[in-house]
Amino acid sequence: MVTVREEMRKGPWTEKEDMQLVCTVRLFGDRRWDFIAQVSGLNRTGKSCCLRWVNYLHPGLKHGRMSPQEERLIIELHARWGNRWSRIARRLPGRTDNEIKNYWRTHMRKKAQERKMSLSSPSSSSSSLTYQACLLDTVPVIGMGSGDTHNGSCVTSALENTQSAMDGYPMDQIWKEIEAPQAPTLLGIAEGKEKTCSSIPCHLPSPAMWDYKYPEVFWKMEDQEIMM
C-alpha cells in the first residue's frame, strides 16, 4: 500500500477551520489530537490543532491586554522560575504560556532598549530607573528559594550601584542569573544594599507579602505541587 501523505496545511487559521475544530473538540474532547485532526477533516496536524485550541479557541481564555496585576505576577513568577512559561501560565487563569512568553519578550526587549538608551545617555535617568527597578524586582527573589530572607526594604541607593554594576551586562547574562539558584553578581548587589537601606518601602513584596497579596493564587498550589 502506498501512502501518499497529503501536504498538511500550515499558517493562519480561517474562521471555518476554527469552527470545524471547535465542533470536533466538543464531540471528542481535547485529547487525542491526531485523531481530532483526522476526523475534523482539517488538513492540519494534530499538533497544529492542539496549539490552535490551547492558545486561541479554548473557552476559558482571556484575550486582550494584561492587567497590571497580571503583569506584576508575571514578573514575580519569572523571577522565581525563569522561562517556565507553562508553569507561570498555570498561575494566571485564562492566559496561555505562549501569551505570557510573548508578553515577556516584548516587555524585556523594551526594558533592554531603555537600558541601552540610558547607558548611552547618562543624564536620562527615568528610563534607566524603570529598568533597574525591574531587575531589582527580579533578582532578589531568586535567593528566596534558597532560604534567604527578604525584608522588603530597598533600594534607591542600590540603584546607583546597580547602574555601574550593570554596565556591559548583556541580557543573556541576566537570563542566566535569573535561572541560577544563586545569582552572584546582581543578587549580591541587591542583598548588600538591602541590609543598609530600610527607609524606602520596596515594591517587591517579601514572601509574607506575597502570601498576603496573592493568597489563593499560587502558594497553596505550590505546596500541593511539592506534596505531589
Place this chain on the structure above:
DNA sequence: AACCGGGTCAACCGCTCCTTA
C-alpha cells in the same frame, strides 16, 4: 499616499517527557 521600522502575536519547530501497549 507611500514607505519604513518597531511592536505584537499566532503559529511552527524541535526536543523532552509521559503514557500505553
Place this chain on the structure above:
DNA sequence: ATAAGGAGCGGTTGACCCGGT
C-alpha cells in the same frame, strides 16, 4: 522492560498592524 506514539514545553519565526516621516 521497552519501544512507539502522543502531549507538553520553550525557542524562534514571520505576518500583520500601526504610528511616524
